[in-house]
Amino acid sequence: MSNxxxxxxxxxxxxxxxxxxxxxxxxxxxxxxxxxxMPALLAYYxxxxxxxxxxxxxxxxxxxxxxxxxxxxxRAANPxxxxxxxxxxxxxxxxxxxxxSIVIWVIVLLGQATQR
Numbered sequence: 001m002s003n004x005x006x007x008x009x010x011x012x013x014x015x016x017x018x019x020x021x022x023x024x025x026x027x028x029x030x031x032x033x034x035x036x037x038m039p040a041l042l043a044y045y046x047x048x049x050x051x052x053x054x055x056x057x058x059x060x061x062x063x064x065x066x067x068x069x070x071x072x073x074x075r076a077a078n079p080x081x082x083x084x085x086x087x088x089x090x091x092x093x094x095x096x097x098x099x100x101s102i103v104i105w106v107i108v109l110l111g112q113a114t115q116r
Contacts (some may be wrong), residue, residue: 034083040071043090045106050097061098
């Protein structure tokens, strides 16, 4: 008599191949933060930071635009690297803050010129 609690010697079901796990799964961020595309990530963070410092946003506005373009080029070169959304957010926020800072500086300079 055989033991009912042990598996049988010959498998009754066909053996299915074991596939390796998806490389995008398993990282602690779940693929949301593009840690492999550092220029896109820096463009995103600097674009948001330039919202806070809009008076000195000329350098804070140019840097996210440049890093966002570099991040998009890196994404185009290797599609496995994520981060195109972060790069676009950095480009848009950096460009808006650059234009906003120019407008603010023009208003300040015109205000001081009319007081003289």
